[in-house]
Amino acid sequence: MYTPPHLLSLIEQRLNELGMTQAQLGHRAFGKADNTAIQSLKKGSSPAIDRLEAMASAIGWELYFGPPRRQAAGLSEPAREHDFALTNATRAGYSPLPWLDYGIGKGSAPVAFLDTWLESSGLIFDNLSATTPTKINIAGLEPKRTLAVIDKSAPRQGYGIWCLKEGTQTLVARTLFSNEHLVIQASTNDLSPRIVEDWRGGSIQPAGKVVWLGLLSPE
Numbered sequence: 001m002y003t004p005p006h007l008l009s010l011i012e013q014r015l016n017e018l019g020m021t022q023a024q025l026g027h028r029a030f031g032k033a034d035n036t037a038i039q040s041l042k043k044g045s046s047p048a049i050d051r052l053e054a055m056a057s058a059i060g061w062e063l064y065f066g067p068p069r070r071q072a073a074g075l076s077e078p079a080r081e082h083d084f085a086l087t088n089a090t091r092a093g094y095s096p097l098p099w100l101d102y103g104i105g106k107g108s109a110p111v112a113f114l115d116t117w118l119e120s121s122g123l124i125f126d127n128l129s130a131t132t133p134t135k136i137n138i139a140g141l142e143p144k145r146t147l148a149v150i151d152k153s154a155p156r157q158g159y160g161i162w163c164l165k166e167g168t169q170t171l172v173a174r175t176l177f178s179n180e181h182l183v184i185q186a187s188t189n190d191l192s193p194r195i196v197e198d199w200r201g202g203s204i205q206p207a208g209k210v211v212w213l214g215l216l217s218p219e
Contacts, residue, residue, distance in 0.1 A: 007052070008041040014059045024126050028058035028095070060115075097149060100131040100163070100170070100207060110147060111214065123211060127153040131163060131207075132216075137173035137187040145216045148172050150208030161210040166203055172210060182206075 002010075015025060022035035029037070030051070037047060037055060047055070053063040094112040110130045118125060129150055136143045138161070150163045162175040164184070174185040182196040182204070196204055 004041045004044050004046055007047075008038070011038070011041070011055065011059070014061065018059060020059070025055065025058055027126070029054040031098075095125050097125075097128050097130045100129040100150065111149065113149075113212075121211070123151060124153070127151050127208075128211070129208065131170055133163065133170045133172040135169065135171045137171065137185060139187055141213070141215070143172075146172070147214040147216055148210050149212040149214075151211050152208040154209035154211075156206055161213075163207040163210055165205050165207045170207070172213075175206070 011025075015022065022038045023033040026035055026037060027033040037051060040047060049063070049065075056063045093115050095115055095118065096112040097110065099110060110132075115125075118128075129152060131148050131150065133143050133146060133148060136146055148163055157177045159176045160174070161172065164171045164173065164175065164182075171184070173187075176183040176185075180198050180200070182194075182199040184194040184196065186193055196202055199205070
């Protein structure tokens with residue numbers, strides 16, 4: 001039987017391996033960035049099985065209850081049942097991304113990505129968010145049918161597709177960081193680009209670099 005101190009030691013060791021904070025664990029497991037679960041363990045409280053399962057999934061582990069599982073002869077890994085039918089996407093190795101602006105999707109995650117793909121692409125889950133822009137300056141794409149995944153930690157430099165916030169409006173456009181200015185490309189080449197001088201003190205702010213664009217199916 002695992003006691004709270006034993007569970008705490010195992011979880012803290014795994015967090016160190018992953019470079020994950022307690023707050024990040026809370027966000028992945030319960031949808032909010034806090035360390036309440038860890039603090040409860042430190043106080044000697046055993047978590048409910050559903051909360052422990054959520055924490056295990058968030059750190060790439062599993063919680064198992066059932067007959068002893070036997071290792072197949074000649075194989076180095078124990079046999080495992082597939083979990084693709086489960087509603088918890090993280091159990092199949094997927095991480096659901098949060099909305100950039102909370103409330104837009106009534107709390108539901110708009111998209112989930114395979115953890116191994118995120119890792120191979122050099123993307124960190126906690127830096128990613130999804131948004132449906134109010135305007136997009138890319139020919140052939142409609143704002144209401146476009147889902148953009150952005151990296152909020154990307155350096156504000158160079159040229160690329162960026163998500164920009166101006167008040168309550170969200171714009172996705174090809175953007176150039178030129179010294180202290182932003183050059184925002186229009187939707188077509190016959191229109192002049194928008195130049196934002198000294199953007200760091202202005203009303204338009206880069207929310208993140210777009211790392212993935214998806215087309216939503218029509219309603």
